[in-house]
Amino acid sequence: MTRLNFKELLKELRLKKDTLIFCHKNPDPDTLGSAFALKCVLELLGSKACVCCADKPNPKFDFISSPSGLVAPLESVDGYERLIAIDVGSASQLGAYSIFADKINLTIDHHENSSRFSDYYEDFTPACAMIVYQIAKKLKLLKRLPRHFFECVYAGLSGDTGCFKYSNTNPSALIMASELVVSGIDFADINYRIFDSKSQGEISAIRMAYENVVMLCDGALAILMVTNDTKATYGITDDDIGDIVNTVRQIQGVLIAVTMKQSQEGDRFSISSRANAEIDVSALCATIGGGGHPRAAGATLMEGDPESAFEKIRTVFERGINEYRH
Numbered sequence: 212m213t214r215l216n217f218k219e220l221l222k223e224l225r226l227k228k229d230t231l232i233f234c235h236k237n238p239d240p241d242t243l244g245s246a247f248a249l250k251c252v253l254e255l256l257g258s259k260a261c262v263c264c265a266d267k268p269n270p271k272f273d274f275i276s277s278p279s280g281l282v283a284p285l286e287s288v289d290g291y292e293r294l295i296a297i298d299v300g301s302a303s304q305l306g307a308y309s310i311f312a313d314k315i316n317l318t319i320d321h322h323e324n325s326s327r328f329s330d331y332y333e334d335f336t337p338a339c340a341m342i343v344y345q346i347a348k349k350l351k352l353l354k355r356l357p358r359h360f361f362e363c364v365y366a367g368l369s370g371d372t373g374c375f376k377y378s379n380t381n382p383s384a385l386i387m388a389s390e391l392v393v394s395g396i397d398f399a400d401i402n403y404r405i406f407d408s409k410s411q412g413e414i415s416a417i418r419m420a421y422e423n424v425v426m427l428c429d430g431a432l433a434i435l436m437v438t439n440d441t442k443a444t445y446g447i448t449d450d451d452i453g454d455i456v457n458t459v460r461q462i463q464g465v466l467i468a469v470t471m472k473q474s475q476e477g478d479r480f481s482i483s484s485r486a487n488a489e490i491d492v493s494a495l496c497a498t499i500g501g502g503g504h505p506r507a508a509g510a511t512l513m514e515g516d517p518e519s520a521f522e523k524i525r526t527v528f529e530r531g532i533n534e535y536r537h
């Protein structure tokens with residue numbers, strides 16, 4: 212795969228093509244916001260564009276995908292002239308759509324330690340949505356783009372910086388945020404929707420997290436295992452636990468928070484991890500085939516038995532704590 216520079220990226224995007232944009236699985240505001248913002252840009256440039264994702268987004272992110280919405284589940288990608296993946300760090304991050312990975316023409320990403328899946332890649336850019344905003348700015352499209360474009364970029368930027376609270380928040384993120392605020396969007400409403408509004412199920416999930424979290428390494432490592440039995444007991448869905456690692460991360464003294472979510476088929480666990488200190492969890496996740504950002508990373512563990520899955524994950528992250536302490 213040849214790497215593009217920013218100029219070459221702009222040149223490619225200017226070509227009028229019927230385009231399908233891929234988000235990563237378990238979509239978050241950045242992948243959705245980047246994809247729908249890019250759709251606005253491509254449409255203004257005269258291309259047709261639509262967005263797809265292997266997983267159904269949490270309904271609270273509907274304001275990002277509306278009014279056009281995501282395309283219905285895909286059987287084939289025939290008929291599209293250009294396939295773009297955005298905020299997708301590796302082929303496996305396409306989830307069920309990884310079957311189309313070889314057909315993707317262009318990838319735009321910002322994940323460190325990823326499998327360098329990307330044609331256009333920016334290290335240390337807090338959110339992929341920032342890249343899309345820079346594209347629009349460079350092409351001098353900002354004045355002609357709809358309000359929805361600015362809402363999408365803000366959702367991505369705010370989403371990936373934890374509402375400008377995470378350590379990845381840098382001066383460029385804040386400068387861009389101020390430009391987005393000037394554009395007149397209702398940023399308070401966007402932040403409320405992403406961070407502060409919780410469904411009954413999400414509230415039950417928080418209770419489940421506090422009741423089931425396992426504290427290790429004298430409280431420095433917190434692991435929450437969510438099996439299908441746990442979900443049934445608390446009456447919660449996968450949507451309700453999408454963000455639950457952040458609840459575990461709030462416990463004082465925790466250096467690494469980990470969640471392990473069993474798949475509906477029961478054959479694997481999806482692992483999410485967050486670091487509260489200078490511990491590179493993406494490197495730890497890479498040892499089990501995952502990746503992400505230094506302080507926020509994940510992996511998929513193919514393991515049906517919860518107890519042996521727990522032991523494997525415990526070993527990986529205990530090593531991280533021990534190395535940090537020595």
Ligand SMILES: [Mn+2]
Nearest residue numbers: 241298339371
């Ligand atoms: Mn992102």
